[in-house]
Amino acid sequence: MAAAPPPRLALRGDLLDFRAAPAWGDTASAAVRFRPDHWLLIEDGCIAGARPSGEPLDASWQPIDHRGRLILPGFIDTHVHSPQLDVIASHGTALLDWLDTYTFPAERRYADPAEAEAGAARFLDALIAHGTTSAVVFPTVHKVSADRLFASAQARGMRLITGKVLMDRHAPDGLRDDVVQAERDCIDLIERWHGNGRLSYAVTVRFAPTSTPEQLAMAGRLCATQEGVYMQTHVAENQDEVRWVAELYPEARSYLDVYARAGLLNGRSVFAHGIWLDDNDRAALQAAGAHIAHSPSSNLFLGSGLFDWRATEAAGVAVSVASDVGGGTSLSMPRNLADAYKVQALRGERLSAWTALHACTRGAALALGLGREIGSLEAGAAADVCVWDWASGPVAQRRHDMAGALHEKVFAWMTLADERNLVAAYIAGIPRFQRRTVPC
Ligand SMILES: [Zn+2]
Numbered sequence: 001m002a003a004a005p006p007p008r009l010a011l012r013g014d015l016l017d018f019r020a021a022p023a024w025g026d027t028a029s030a031a032v033r034f035r036p037d038h039w040l041l042i043e044d045g046c047i048a049g050a051r052p053s054g055e056p057l058d059a060s061w062q063p064i065d066h067r068g069r070l071i072l073p074g075f076i077d078t079h080v081h082s083p084q085l086d087v088i089a090s091h092g093t094a095l096l097d098w099l100d101t102y103t104f105p106a107e108r109r110y111a112d113p114a115e116a117e118a119g120a121a122r123f124l125d126a127l128i129a130h131g132t133t134s135a136v137v138f139p140t141v142h143k144v145s146a147d148r149l150f151a152s153a154q155a156r157g158m159r160l161i162t163g164k165v166l167m168d169r170h171a172p173d174g175l176r177d178d179v180v181q182a183e184r185d186c187i188d189l190i191e192r193w194h195g196n197g198r199l200s201y202a203v204t205v206r207f208a209p210t211s212t213p214e215q216l217a218m219a220g221r222l223c224a225t226q227e228g229v230y231m232q233t234h235v236a237e238n239q240d241e242v243r244w245v246a247e248l249y250p251e252a253r254s255y256l257d258v259y260a261r262a263g264l265l266n267g268r269s270v271f272a273h274g275i276w277l278d279d280n281d282r283a284a285l286q287a288a289g290a291h292i293a294h295s296p297s298s299n300l301f302l303g304s305g306l307f308d309w310r311a312t313e314a315a316g317v318a319v320s321v322a323s324d325v326g327g328g329t330s331l332s333m334p335r336n337l338a339d340a341y342k343v344q345a346l347r348g349e350r351l352s353a354w355t356a357l358h359a360c361t362r363g364a365a366l367a368l369g370l371g372r373e374i375g376s377l378e379a380g381a382a383a384d385v386c387v388w389d390w391a392s393g394p395v396a397q398r399r400h401d402m403a404g405a406l407h408e409k410v411f412a413w414m415t416l417a418d419e420r421n422l423v424a425a426y427i428a429g430i431p432r433f434q435r436r437t438v439p440c
Pocket of ligand 1: 079080081234272324327
């Protein structure tokens with residue numbers, strides 16, 4: 001791996017990104033920008049432009065020929081748990097049991113700095129090897145877990161948003177903090193990492209049941225006083241959880257309202273799931289400019305419910321797509337998009353490849369206020385770029401060969417692809433993943 005980006009790099013392939021948000025169901029959307037067989041020009045870690053492959057490049061450009069391959073902006077995973085690689089694909093529970101049985105024991109190990117460091121490296125390398133170059137991440141309650149995650153992301157040049165998990169009740173020994181120490185730890189991490197290179201801090205509330213009202217109030221104070229920090233949490237994932245929150249916070253109108261009352265609903269809030277919301281909640285999200293990280297693979301695996309994407313979009317609330325590993329069963333964004341299609345199919349809707357791909361590239365970037373930096377192949381953006389095989393294996397190859405219109409090809413890709421399709425991943429112009437073996 002190079003230590004610094006080559007000064008001028010040109011990647012040849014089929015470039016796909018978005019100029020605007022595609023309308024729901026529009027498979028011929030003009031928002032799609034497809035530039036087959038072009039050079040993508042990268043200079044000093046940023047995208048410098050593109051030109052047709054027939055136009056000659058002068059000798060100052062280092063050409064890398066990926067003709068016949070798909071080049072996309074690196075994916076953005078807006079909700080994923082770094083310690084949960086250890087419990088991905090665990091059998092037999094719904095959300096609240098799953099936390100007690102699998103997640104909490106795994107997270108306890110991250111109190112150990114060596115474990116936190118090794119886990120952070122393992123997690124980020126896995127993300128990149130799945131074509132995800134930016135993420136909004138939950139580590140654990142331990143300060144060191146966030147610290148090592150920030151350091152590991154910085155070493156890889158990644159755009160990463162994370163923060164120490166806040167959790168001061170309804171969690172086992174070794175996984176609870178307290179309000180005073182947690183506030184100190186957050187401020188220390190913010191001073192050290194927030195705005196440091198490509199890193200941002202997120203005030204990270206696990207979910208309303210594992211924080212006391214006093215801790216939620218402290219989190220709200222941090223959001224109000226620490227400029228530019230994000231806020232991430234879970235909301236309305238599972239019906240038992242929603243009932244529990246109603247018992248714990250009887251004064252709140254709804255689950256989302258618990259967060260709103262604590263000052264945690266704002267334009268930099270990322271709410272995972274949002275399955276069991278009503279129209280008033282969606283209106284509140286829209287008014288605040290907050291967004292939903294839809295986690296389809298997790299929702300199916302844990303049996304949490306079928307997210308109402310159309311109602312959310314109709315309310316003017318942005319939707320991104322997230323893996324939510326380890327509730328989700330893959331870090332691969334195409335696999336999560338394929339699950340998103342199935343969730344919508346069960347609701348009687350048809351998710352287009354354009355809406356799906358937009359949600360984990362440009363759409364996620366805009367929802368995070370990072371539209372100039374990530375999520376597109378626009379000149380000036382960071383060169384966070386992934387090169388994909390259009391097909392992996394004979395079945396996908398046959399389907400690709402038989403597909404006609406662009407949407408048909410891309411939808412088949414989205415439905416059949418996974419990390420085996422990934423050829424190379426660049427972050428700020430530096431190759432951070434190169435496939436070593438070529439699948440047959
Ligand atoms: Zn989650």
